[in-house]
Each structure stands twice: as C-alpha cells, then as structure tokens.
Amino acid sequence: MRCLVYTPSKRNGPWAEYYCTHEDYLMHRPSYLTPQEAVACAQAGLVACSTIVQKDRLETNQKCLIVGASGGIGTLAIQMAKQCGAYVIAVCSEKNSSLVKSLGADEVIDYTSTSFVDAFRNKTKLDLVVDLVGGREIEKNAMKVLKKSGIFATVVGPVQYIGDKYLGWIGLVKLFAYLG
Numbered sequence: 490m491r492c493l494v495y496t497p498s499k500r501n502g503p504w505a506e507y508y509c510t511h512e513d514y515l516m517h518r519p520s521y522l523t524p525q526e527a528v529a530c531a532q533a534g535l536v537a538c539s540t541i542v543q544k545d546r547l548e549t550n551q552k553c554l555i556v557g558a559s560g561g562i563g564t565l566a567i568q569m570a571k572q573c574g575a576y577v578i579a580v581c582s583e584k585n586s587s588l589v590k591s592l593g594a595d596e597v598i599d600y601t602s603t604s605f606v607d608a609f610r611n612k613t614k615l616d617l618v619v620d621l622v623g624g625r626e627i628e629k630n631a632m633k634v635l636k637k638s639g640i641f642a643t644v645v646g647p648v649q650y651i652g653d654k655y656l657g658w659i660g661l662v663k664l665f666a667y668l669g
Contacts, residue, residue, distance in 0.1 A: 529561065537565035540619055540642050542573065547617055549574030554605060554634065557621030558594065559585035562644065566619055567592045578615075580605050609634045620645060 518527040540562075541547050553570045557563050558579030570577045571593035579586075579594035586597040598608050609615070616639050618631040623645030631641045 533561040541569040547573040551616035553617045556580040
C-alpha cells in the first residue's frame with residue numbers, strides 16, 4: 490500500500506510515488522480510522538488549515554463566514570476559526586445546522602431559505618468569507634458582505650475540472666475574462 494504524505498516540500502509533493510521525509514512530519518493513523526478515512530481527514534484538514542490559519546491569518550474577534558460549512562473541509566474550518574478566536578457564521582442547510590453549531594458556529598444561515606447577503610444587509614461587514622461551494626454568484630455576493638480590507642478565499646477553481654481538459658486559446662480567454 491502506498492502512503493500519501495504531505496510535507497513542506499516544493500518538489501513533486503503529493504504526486505510522487507515515493508517520498509523521503511523527516512519523521513516529525515509523520516504520525517500514526519488512529520486505529521478507529523481506515524487508511525482511506527485517515528487520508529481524507531488529513532487532506533480536508535490541510536485545506537482548512539491553509540485557508541483559515543496559514544493564508545488568511547484569522548485573528549481574535551474577526552468575523553468569518555464559511556459557505557459550505559457542513560462538508561468535510563467546512564466542519565474543520567469552523568473549529569479552526571473558533572480556535573483562532575473568530576466569530577463564525579456558517580452557511581449550510583437547516584438539517585445540518587445542529588452539526589455546525591455543535592462544532593462552534595456562532596450563527597447559522599440556512600441557504601435554502603435565506604441568502605447570506607440578505608442576512609447581512611444591515612450588519613457589520615465581514616473580515617473573511619471562505620467559499621467551499623464555488624460559483625460566480627457566491628463570489629459576487631461575498632464582495633457585498635466583506636469589509637474593504639476583507640478577504641475572499643475559495644477552494645474551488647474558476648473553471649471546473651481545469652486539469653481534465655485542454656483549454657486552448659478560447660478557454661484561456663474565458664478564464665482570464667472570468668478572473669478579470
């Protein structure tokens with residue numbers, strides 16, 4: 490069985506079949522997780538950590554909106570944001586509201602009945618919006634609720650399956666038009 494190990498490396502990274510690393514970057518898999526579950530948790534944790542802690546450096550008393558909060562990355566992002574001391578607003582369906590509240594979300598917005606833009610119409614603007622769902626509409630709406638110095642972070646690329654197809658010149662023009 491091959492092991493996928495994430496380490497602070499710039500060469501080959503997770504694409505390597507074999508990789509040598511220092512033992513400080515390894516840990517034993519908990520016995521209650523299958524190897525597949527352990528890898529899934531580790532990958533979701535890395536994405537959540539890089540979004541909440543490393544890249545955006547969320548701080549105490551900042552307001553953070555997590556769109557897609559009840560998924561694998563979102564559930565970890567809530568906990569990490571709370572650990573940073575942030576006020577966390579989770580966007581998910583009503584059926585998952587108790588889950589995200591149990592993980593520490595201060596507020597929950599049910600996206601099936603309320604737009605997060607409407608929920609923040611007359612409230613203080615946010616410091617960070619984390620998009621775990623994707624879509625141009627979420628990006629546009631996030632800009633409406635962010636402070637001028639706020640950060641919009643998405644884990645979803647602008648073009649679906651960008652690595653699965655050849656873009657060509659027209660595809661590149663569309664990509665740059667989207668980003669512009």
